[in-house]
Amino acid sequence: MIRNPILPGFNPDPSICRVGEDYYIATSTFEWYPGVQIHHSRDLVNWTLVRRPLERKAQLDMRGEPDSCGIWAPCLSHADGQFWLVYTDVKRYDGNFKDAHNYIVTSPRIEGEWSDPAYVNSSGFDPSLFHDDDGRKWFANMQWNHRSEGYGGAPKTPAFDGILLQEWDAQSKSLIGPIKNIFAGSPLGLVEGPHLFKRNGWYYLTTAEGGTAYEHAVTMARSRSIDGSYEMHPNIYLITSKDHPEAALQRAGHGQYVETPDGQSYHTHLCGRPLPPHRRCTLGRETSLQKCVWKEDEWLYLENGTVVPDVEVPGLNGAVPSEKPRRADYNFDGGKLPADFQWLRTPRPERLFSLTQRPGHLRLFARESIGSWFEQSLVARRQEHHRFRAATVIEFAPDTYQQVAGLTHYYNRFKLHALAVTLHEKLGRCLTILSCAGDYPDGRLTFPIGGGVSIPDGRIQLSMEVTDNDLQFFWQAEGMGAWQAIGPVLDAGVISDEGGRGEHGSFTGAFVGMFAFDTSGRAQIADFDWFNYDEL
Missing domain, CATH: 2.115.10.20 (Glycosyl hydrolase domain; family 43)
Structure with a gap:
């Protein structure tokens, strides 16, 4: 069949x-x-x-x-x-x-x-x-x-x-x-x-x-x-x-x-x-x-x-469906972007990312803001299941709040959730959540955890779990304890055609991936060692 x-x-x-x-x-x-x-x-x-x-x-x-x-x-x-x-x-x-x-x-x-x-x-x-x-x-x-x-x-x-x-x-x-x-x-x-x-x-x-x-x-x-x-x-x-x-x-x-x-x-x-x-x-x-x-x-x-x-x-005689793995692991080896991933709009990906500058890593060059129509450093793969978990590890050293990089559940500039590393004047290096739940009334970002949560130096692991209409972010400092939930449960269902102004307002689909932006214009780098996606 x-x-x-x-x-x-x-x-x-x-x-x-x-x-x-x-x-x-x-x-x-x-x-x-x-x-x-x-x-x-x-x-x-x-x-x-x-x-x-x-x-x-x-x-x-x-x-x-x-x-x-x-x-x-x-x-x-x-x-x-x-x-x-x-x-x-x-x-x-x-x-x-x-x-x-x-x-x-x-x-x-x-x-x-x-x-x-x-x-x-x-x-x-x-x-x-x-x-x-x-x-x-x-x-x-x-x-x-x-x-x-x-x-x-x-x-x-x-x-x-x-x-x-x-x-x-x-x-x-x-x-x-x-x-x-x-x-x-x-x-x-x-x-x-x-x-x-x-x-x-x-x-x-x-x-x-x-x-x-x-x-x-x-x-x-x-x-x-x-x-x-x-x-x-x-x-x-x-x-x-x-x-x-x-x-x-x-x-x-x-x-x-x-x-x-x-x-x-x-x-x-x-x-x-x-x-x-x-x-x-x-x-x-x-x-x-x-x-x-x-x-x-x-x-x-x-x-x-x-x-x-x-x-x-009914299919063709003799056709046997192959067992699809429930988990996809990406280690960014070999100097080539894995086939599952895409980026947005530009024919000049070398300005957005590299897999050779630091072998074994996806290096993003932070460009314009998340949701930009021109140069947005976002590399992502399709969501293929109603329930999934995605995780990555990031090395990122921001020196201003204008530098932000992390993990995102993304549809377009008005429909997205993101967990990211940034800098805060009082908190130091911290995690923040950016959320935009549709283009009504005005498509503005919200910040569900306010200024953010302080985090230690070093590599930070980020993950999300989507269960039908619900999204929960998690984090942990690598080698320092268990995953910790961060922020409220967010509306994952808005990351859809029907989210925001409705099904005739947009026509694409949900992606999950890594992003970086630097609105200071200094193109801060963010390195990602691995990424995985699990059907739940």
Whole structure:
């Protein structure tokens, strides 16, 4: 059986691609660097992160981009002996404009170096590339209408102005021919995330609708001609949990169809797993996979006979799930950042951290404040479980209160908790807690233990335990006694899409990791010898 989600934690907008016996899924990374996560599997059950292809300035520079901008909804495909990756770099979120620029990069190998990007257009986000069987290529994306007065009203969500289609010329690396709006979406509204495929002379179009929260859905349509007109699926939706609040996988939508070599059918989709009592999905939007069947009417349906996704679905014959370790230990040996970790926005990580200046350690160069949109020294990995423990050890010698470094549970600049070493005029070197529990009313930091707690010289171990909606920090001086709880129990549930201003206000996921900032501008160093993450 396939156990959903197949990619736990922040892994939204899954685009799936099969090449022979190999399956690849590309997911959105938003402001996290390098851009786009690509996982690989040969059995649809066991998945391994193999590449983040957007890794240099020519491909991606997100410095200054607001929270939840950056890489939206990539599309991965294979044709003409190479992989094609289409992606959006969104430069603005709030207000009427998005400034969404679409690009294509290519590579003969997933694990290899990817090309510099070819610019495509900026008319909207969620692009995809379809390779027709006559050799022509077609580029589709949703169209953004900035004249909308907002969300809601009649017609619903007019900013989402249909799916545009235009031919892509791979030789000139440019769009050619007329632009046509091929699909307005269903009455649910907010049509986006288009993916095209062809079967038995039909062009099938799946889109995401309803927004990316609890009304989300995969809508399906088809046409005998690629540019329409498209008729709706008899059920309108292929996958959705919007009318089933009891379903384990909520927020189901935005995915892509794939066929196995022996003709079995599957469809990816994003989803969320809410925690009571506030229905906040603290693991972000995750990736799941559903088994599908074709019926005599030549429409695709979920194999379970409903539109509601299952947690367990039939996998391929002989697929055996591998046992995942409950603990991950990172010692920062080898001079390379472990694959689980990312940083924020900048293509110049050498200004944020080093794994060679002090071998066996992650050295952070404290830069701008935690939550900065430009240069933030924060290295973190995804939260993948509702209950976990994370710990690290820090060596840090601040000489001003403007220098702060430690351990953080992080979503964005308005949704974070952090336990850190700093300096206080009266307490000396001390521990402080910084907390920002959402962007209402004004997104200000709070300091749950006031000025802080004095600590001795030397290495300090920091940890956190998250149990569903609760977070507790701990500390100990290395070699000097047991772990001590510090500060009150904090709201871990706010580190989620639904925290702060709500699920349509941000779209990423919870991370846990190490940070350092120095608002004096002197780039004080902080060394971390190890980091571990335990599922509880």
